[in-house]
Amino acid sequence: MLKGIGRVLIDEQTLMRRIDEMGEQITRDYQGKDLVLVGILKGSVLFLADLVKRIKLPLVIDFMAVSSYGSSTHSSGVVRILKDLDEEIEGKDVLIVEDIIDTGLTLNYLTELLLSRNPRSLKICCCLDKPSRRKVPVKVDYVGFSIPDEFVVGYGLDYAEKYRNLPYICILDPDEVE
Numbered sequence: 001m002l003k004g005i006g007r008v009l010i011d012e013q014t015l016m017r018r019i020d021e022m023g024e025q026i027t028r029d030y031q032g033k034d035l036v037l038v039g040i041l042k043g044s045v046l047f048l049a050d051l052v053k054r055i056k057l058p059l060v061i062d063f064m065a066v067s068s069y070g071s072s073t074h075s076s077g078v079v080r081i082l083k084d085l086d087e088e089i090e091g092k093d094v095l096i097v098e099d100i101i102d103t104g105l106t107l108n109y110l111t112e113l114l115l116s117r118n119p120r121s122l123k124i125c126c127c128l129d130k131p132s133r134r135k136v137p138v139k140v141d142y143v144g145f146s147i148p149d150e151f152v153v154g155y156g157l158d159y160a161e162k163y164r165n166l167p168y169i170c171i172l173d174p175d176e177v178e
């Protein structure tokens, strides 16, 4: 176990089993559609990589990078676009792939922005959801796991840019957080 890591919340096998199911469901739902997966950097990359291998359809992968002003364990709701999509999404079936939805502010903002570009459809797929923390309502179409209000790291999620490479989700030791 690495220094600073509290307890494992979701182990690797449990993650993979659930992502198998999500991939199957997305494969069924997007038959005959023009699927574009939009990964939100950097947190979604491990989840996206495992998910796309399980979607048995032609698809395009694109990325956006956003940052919310504020401290590293709380998001402020002000979203800044650091990197926009490479491709147009007009007329496409867009599926946003996110690591975690917490207050909902980031996805609320991104949904509005992407809808203004007239995709044929726009849905959201999150690895993790903390429903108790929501400040604005967001319709999440695919959720890997609902989790309690704890700050988690691993499987793409960071604390001060570290821990993203852990293959499981764990709760950060509070002593590690300033």
Ligand code: 5GP
Pocket (backbone or CB within 6 Å): 043, 068, 075, 098, 099, 100, 101, 102, 103, 104, 105, 106, 107, 150, 151, 152, 153, 157, 158, 159
């Ligand atoms: P929201 O805008 O929904 O409050 O926050 C979304 C972003 O905040 C996530 O994409 C993620 O980057 C960050 N975030 C929210 N909760 C956690 C958490 O428990 N752990 C980590 N590492 N990041 C989180």
Ligand code: MG
Pocket (backbone or CB within 6 Å): 040, 041, 042, 043, 044, 098, 099, 100
């Ligand atoms: Mg994120």
Ligand code: MG
Pocket (backbone or CB within 6 Å): 043, 157, 158, 159
């Ligand atoms: Mg982060």
